[in-house]
Amino acid sequence: MTAALLLTDRPQLRRGVRAATDPLSDETVLLFPEGVLILNETAAAVVRQCDGCLSVAEVAQAVGEVYDDVAVADVMSLLRDLIAQKLLVANRG
Amino acid sequence: MDRPLGLLAELTYKCPLHCPYCSNPVAVPRAAELTLHEWCRVLAEARQLGVLQLHLTGGEPLVRPDLTPLITQARDLGFYVNLVTSGVGLDERRASELAHAGLDHVQLSMQDADRGAADEIAGARVFGHKLAAARAVTAVELPLTINVVLHRGNIGRIGPIADLAAALSADRLELAHTQYYGWGLLNRSALLPTRDQVVAAEHAVAHARATYGDTLEILYVVADYHESYPKPCMHGWGRRHIVIAPDGRVLPCPAAAQIVGLGIETVRERPLNEIWHHSPAFTRFRGYGWMSEPCRSCARKEIDFGGCRCQAFQLTGDASRADPVCQLSPDNHLVEAALRVVGPPHQPLHPRSNPSVE
Numbered sequence A: 001m002t003a004a005l006l007l008t009d010r011p012q013l014r015r016g017v018r019a020a021t022d023p024l025s026d027e028t029v030l031l032f033p034e035g036v037l038i039l040n041e042t043a044a045a046v047v048r049q050c051d052g053c054l055s056v057a058e059v060a061q062a063v064g065e066v067y068d069d070v071a072v073a074d075v076m077s078l079l080r081d082l083i084a085q086k087l088l089v090a091n092r093g
Numbered sequence B: 001m002d003r004p005l006g007l008l009a010e011l012t013y014k015c016p017l018h019c020p021y022c023s024n025p026v027a028v029p030r031a032a033e034l035t036l037h038e039w040c041r042v043l044a045e046a047r048q049l050g051v052l053q054l055h056l057t058g059g060e061p062l063v064r065p066d067l068t069p070l071i072t073q074a075r076d077l078g079f080y081v082n083l084v085t086s087g088v089g090l091d092e093r094r095a096s097e098l099a100h101a102g103l104d105h106v107q108l109s110m111q112d113a114d115r116g117a118a119d120e121i122a123g124a125r126v127f128g129h130k131l132a133a134a135r136a137v138t139a140v141e142l143p144l145t146i147n148v149v150l151h152r153g154n155i156g157r158i159g160p161i162a163d164l165a166a167a168l169s170a171d172r173l174e175l176a177h178t179q180y181y182g183w184g185l186l187n188r189s190a191l192l193p194t195r196d197q198v199v200a201a202e203h204a205v206a207h208a209r210a211t212y213g214d215t216l217e218i219l220y221v222v223a224d225y226h227e228s229y230p231k232p233c234m235h236g237w238g239r240r241h242i243v244i245a246p247d248g249r250v251l252p253c254p255a256a257a258q259i260v261g262l263g264i265e266t267v268r269e270r271p272l273n274e275i276w277h278h279s280p281a282f283t284r285f286r287g288y289g290w291m292s293e294p295c296r297s298c299a300r301k302e303i304d305f306g307g308c309r310c311q312a313f314q315l316t317g318d319a320s321r322a323d324p325v326c327q328l329s330p331d332n333h334l335v336e337a338a339l340r341v342v343g344p345p346h347q348p349l350h351p352r353s354n355p356s357v358e
């Protein structure tokens, strides 16, 4: 099941999911009741923008300013993946 | 990355409930529980090892009067803190106190959707307390997972259980088949569902998922006795998780204390770091070197690590054999035999009693 995601949706970490820094590796990790997901640098940059206020388009733009090789499509597919893993929700309307 | 990610802190074996499927050991050694001071030291050591998640469990962790300062300390150290509770004693005041201390998530056990059946299996009139606890948790905006252990007596009510979880505004519902350890093993023949019940349960889960969609996430943890291959127990022995028993014994799995001659050490005698790396209890079944056939040359060993050592020990007396749940195991007939004796629907259950460790 691929969640439909619009450029105007405002993604946000799901309740009970917390981003943190791994004390051993300094990587960004997502912590949730069942486990841990280690994020690579660009994924971490994307997730950091997901505050529930910025739209997908704005998140992609903000990340694109720092990492110019990250396209909107990459951001969309990462967000879809995190939504499918129930780590992220997309606010709409 | 070979480091522990999760610490299961069993704060006490005391519990106001008497669930006959409880996976706590039936007999526990007489020893004093770790103090708050000792737990704080152990948490700091766990953090240095790289542990990211802390599961506070038991028994019933709420019976510890020092739970709040423990959570404060855990959050200060940076852990994701999950409380696994029966909910007895969790009113809105306590829930708010725990939330303010930094608790991240609550896993609340419910026995059934039917009040009478729930209280009967819990051995106490607690259904009402649990509804109140669920409301207290959501009132203080803590994320809530409702956990239901499935067995022959409640497996037919997955639909009503999902309705109840949704009505209580749970974020998630975890339906987990009984794990046959401790009291669960003692009561196995009365708890094991029939194969027909397991099939019907899968349909009921699919139906509930379709009904609730994104509003209620439903996790379903399968019945390993009815599977062809074992579960990847603890994601591998001594690989991702540490369990600390109420008296400070450090274990690779909550059921491991029963394995004779494992060489279990305690945080009272040795730093956690040394135990993780060098304790015989951890090194004994770490990796693949300890395996014999059929696991040694099996491609699935990297998926399931040969299954559960405790289950192998319980059923065969030898913890280094393949998990008998595996269809390739020469001991699989032991599981088949257990499934054949699934008897009449109502059999006497031995309620869990509390250990006499004062």
Ligand code: SF4
Pocket (backbone or CB within 6 Å): B015, B016, B017, B018, B019, B021, B022, B023, B024, B058, B059, B060, B086, B109, B352
């Ligand atoms: S399973 Fe039941 S008896 Fe065992 S610790 Fe949990 S609530 Fe208590």
Ligand code: SF4
Pocket (backbone or CB within 6 Å): B229, B230, B294, B295, B296, B298, B299, B300, B301, B302, B304, B305, B306, B307, B322, B323, B326, B327, B328, B329
């Ligand atoms: S033989 Fe061993 S490794 Fe292979 S599936 Fe069975 S338990 Fe797993």
